């Protein structure tokens with residue numbers, strides 16, 4: 001695993017880019033990616049992405065030069081894992097991936113029903129789905145582009161053929177629920193997709209997990225965790241937390257949503273758990289060919305084990 005730092009900014013011309021930034025900071029084409037973009041009336045600017053290993057002294061140089069010239073820029077650190085590390089991870093976070101917006105609107109507004117008996121009154125964490133998911137009809141075609149899709153309310157959706165394969169290959173820790181889409185005329189149409197409903201909830205993560213805890217709900221202490229905006233999130237578990245894992249699992253921590261009451265959460269979003277899967281599930285969903293890879297619609301990030309993580 002290595003951590004890389006991305007720096008993004010825009011300039012007007014190649015001369016400006018070379019003379020003010022890339023030259024003085026000694027950043028060659030191996031670390032700088034430049035693309036043209038059009039704006040206003042036929043004007044062309046340059047979008048710049050610099051990618052450097054964490055700790056490279058050129059990061060501070062480029063940022064200082066950008067600040068000096070009053071150029072707006074943004075940065076982000078990301079963990080990059082090797083294939084071997086992905087395959088040897090005990091669990092991986094399954095996230096939405098790729099360039100496609102493969103998320104369908106769902107939730108109470110479109111008719112899916114929920115039980116709120118045990119939900120937190122402060123943030124809505126713990127709202128439990130009690131019917132098959134119903135998505136917004138307009139989103140049906142869009143989510144067909146990718147092999148897997150998600151809903152705005154934490155649903156993980158697969159094609160029915162994949163659902164059948166998951167059952168036949170004896171993957172553990174999930175049930176399949178039907179999906180309908182709500183058409184503009186009020187009718188519902190059954191889709192050839194299924195929701196993977198996951199039941200096994202992991203213990204809370206180790207305190208060393210790197211998460212954004214600033215908004216955590218003071219009442220349930222379980223809702224409104226977030227991913228960090230500028231640094232890589234790292235899910236860290238103790239070795240004993242991994243004893244009873246299934247192929248599909250949920251984090252105890254629930255992420256996202258800024259709702260300040262259960263009512264508000266039901267009107268918008270409530271905090272949802274992240275999905276953790278074994279490398280076997282990753283291998284099932286990852287595309288084998290270039291085209292399949294483009295449309296896989298999912299990403300995988302290893303969880304860390306406290307004191308044992310092979311990559312240190």
Ligand SMILES: [Zn+2]
Pocket residue numbers: 120121122123124125217218219220221222223
């Ligand atoms: Zn709460």
